[in-house]
Amino acid sequence: MALLSPEVREAVTGILRAAAVALAVSWTALPIILAITYALADPNDYYNMEKVIPTRLTLEHIRSLIALGAGRAIVNSVIVALLTVAFSFALGLPAGYALARFVFPGRDTVKLLLVGMRMFPIIVIGVPLTVLYLKIGLNDTLLGVALAHTSMALPFVVLITSSIFAGIPKDLEEAGLIFGLTRAGVLLHITMPMALPGLAAAAMFAFLLSWNEVFVASVLTFNNRTLPAFVLVQVAAATELIKFAAVIIMVAPALVFVFAARKYLVTMWGITLR
Amino acid sequence: MRVERDKLLPYILVAPSIAYMAFFIGYPLLEGVRLAFVDEKGRFTLANIEYMLYSVHSKFWDALKFTTLLAGVVIPIEVAIAIALAMLLTYKFKGRDLAVYVVVLPLVISDVAAGLIWYSMLTGGGFLNKLLLNLGVISEPVIFFGREYLWREFVAVVLAEVWRSTAIVFVILFAGLQMISGELIEAAEVFGASPMQKLRHIILPLLKPSLQAALIIRTLFAFQVFGSVWILAGRDIPVLAGEAYYEQVELHHTGVAALYALVIACISLFLGFIYIKSFRAKYLEVGV
Numbered sequence: 357m358a359l360l361s362p363e364v365r366e367a368v369t370g371i372l373r374a375a376a377v378a379l380a381v382s383w384t385a386l387p388i389i390l391a392i393t394y395a396l397a398d399p400n401d402y403y404n405m406e407k408v409i410p411t412r413l414t415l416e417h418i419r420s421l422i423a424l425g426a427g428r429a430i431v432n433s434v435i436v437a438l439l440t441v442a443f444s445f446a447l448g449l450p451a452g453y454a455l456a457r458f459v460f461p462g463r464d465t466v467k468l469l470l471v472g473m474r475m476f477p478i479i480v481i482g483v484p485l486t487v488l489y490l491k492i493g494l495n496d497t498l499l500g501v502a503l504a505h506t507s508m509a510l511p512f513v514v515l516i517t518s519s520i521f522a523g524i525p526k527d528l529e530e531a532g533l534i535f536g537l538t539r540a541g542v543l544l545h546i547t548m549p550m551a552l553p554g555l556a557a558a559a560m561f562a563f564l565l566s567w568n569e570v571f572v573a574s575v576l577t578f579n580n581r582t583l584p585a586f587v588l589v590q591v592a593a594a595t596e597l598i599k600f601a602a603v604i605i606m607v608a609p610a611l612v613f614v615f616a617a618r619k620y621l622v623t624m625w626g627i628t629l630r
Numbered sequence: 631m632r633v634e635r636d637k638l639l640p641y642i643l644v645a646p647s648i649a650y651m652a653f654f655i656g657y658p659l660l661e662g663v664r665l666a667f668v669d670e671k672g673r674f675t676l677a678n679i680e681y682m683l684y685s686v687h688s689k690f691w692d693a694l695k696f697t698t699l700l701a702g703v704v705i706p707i708e709v710a711i712a713i714a715l716a717m718l719l720t721y722k723f724k725g726r727d728l729a730v731y732v733v734v735l736p737l738v739i740s741d742v743a744a745g746l747i748w749y750s751m752l753t754g755g756g757f758l759n760k761l762l763l764n765l766g767v768i769s770e771p772v773i774f775f776g777r778e779y780l781w782r783e784f785v786a787v788v789l790a791e792v793w794r795s796t797a798i799v800f801v802i803l804f805a806g807l808q809m810i811s812g813e814l815i816e817a818a819e820v821f822g823a824s825p826m827q828k829l830r831h832i833i834l835p836l837l838k839p840s841l842q843a844a845l846i847i848r849t850l851f852a853f854q855v856f857g858s859v860w861i862l863a864g865r866d867i868p869v870l871a872g873e874a875y876y877e878q879v880e881l882h883h884t885g886v887a888a889l890y891a892l893v894i895a896c897i898s899l900f901l902g903f904i905y906i907k908s909f910r911a912k913y914l915e916v917g918v
Contacts (some may be wrong), residue, residue, distance in 0.1 A: 475850055484891070571856050621734055
């Protein structure tokens with residue numbers, strides 16, 4: 357390298373870097389694209405060993421998956437995820453606001469508690485909850501799964517929303533107060549509209565946490581399976597093409613999320629994972 | 631009165647969340663201990679722990695072995711890839727943001743879906759076998775799945791896990807790298823530091839806190855591994871969470887399943903304790 361002129365060296369570095377980026381992107385994206393393509397493959401193409409990339413596509417396998425009962429599981433998963441978002445926001449939004457806007461004794465302790473709770477594995481709560489739910493009639497209910505998922509999503513919701521509120525200038529709120537708005541008025545007309553896009557991203561993240569969770573959902577349900585639980589139990593015994601079809605449905609909300617919330621991705625995960 | 635209310639307000643706003651979490655962590659832990667060590671008649675029992683440790687039907691030791699082994703193989707690979715990726719994507723270039731979105735995508739894909747994706751890549755008629763057959767690299771499909779191919783199944787699980795959770799390590803390192811001042815790196819360049827010297831003497835030392843955080847969090851997740859392993863290898867490769875699921879759902883050994891959950895809880899609490907202890911100051915200083 358030392359023999360080359362600086363321009364050549366720069367060009368070579370640029371090409372190597374571009375190649376490395378291309379490799380990284382394909383390593384992540386290709387398996388998803390290929391799995392989706394295979395899920396749509398015409399069986400004649402799939403079982404033809406010379407056909408590496410299927411060209412004739414069909415929705416037949418998704419239909420077979422739905423016929424197995426995936427339709428109901430999808431509806432169940434959506435209900436559980438929406439309930440999880442509703443519960444975790446109802447509880448977590450006020451807490452996030454308080455952590456961002458008030459200085460009070462014990463604030464740091466609360467933050468640390470939440471950081472610690474965020475790391476508590478949801479797997480641990482599944483088995484004991486089955487016993488509690490049997491006693492109070494919540495076993496095999498969507499509400500029961502949503503309550504468990506809320507405990508997983510809540511620390512994330514508090515930490516993310518508090519960082520979103522902290523990012524909204526306090527001056528604007530104070531200006532609102534000076535011009536005669538009440539505290540509630542300020543919240544409604546100034547803070548919330550500005551926080552809304554970030555909150556939407558946080559809501560989608562909470563939705564996905566629930567949508568993706570499999571262990572607790574499969575332990576707590578029997579007839580009312582969510583989609584991952586359904587896939588784990590029923591689809592595992594189905595044909596390969598039906599298994600691939602499950603990928604499309606499971607991955608779709610994640611793709612929508614990454615596209616819609618792309619502006620918030622790295623900051624949000626920086627916060628939640630640090 | 632007004633002052634009093636304002637003083638109480640933040641506590642009133644925070645209390646519901648803390649109470650909810652306290653219940654959903656505290657109750658299962660206590661109930662878990664009761665399920666694991668108390669029999670139906672309310673007497674103390676060691677039957678569950680004896681079953682878990684010594685029964686021929688129990689795969690506890692294998693599960694502990696494979697969970698640890700998987701973590702030991704997967705995590706170093708992920709850290710190496712994540713460091714390289716974070717350095718690569720820190721430079722600003724056209725299309726960088728798009729590349730970052732794609733690279734972090736697996737973070738929001740479920741473990742079950744990741745398992746199925748890699749099943750579609752590696753199965754007999756899957757993409758990789760077809761590709762290699764048609765390129766003439768192999769003459770018949772490489773079989774990855776089935777009990778007799780245990781180590782190939784293990785490779786499949788490693789691939790799926792590395793694919794799925796490198797993003798977790800990457801995001802933490804990437805966020806950490808953004809905080810390192812560019813001036814330091816530029817200064818090193820001015821003084822003629824080679825890329826390797828920059829990495830060793832500037833970037834890695836400054837990245838150490840993020841690296842520690844990433845390692846602990848990733849290890850924590852590693853002990854919860856379940857969906858991808860269950861899809862790709864079933865119980866051929868037993869893992870702690872998988873055995874908890876099996877004992878509970880298939881055998882209705884609630885006490886044993888609770889015991890597995892407690893083992894996972896203890897490992898997690900231990901790692902979480904280290905995490906809070908080492909990052910407490912830093913976390914609060916950066917602020918949420």
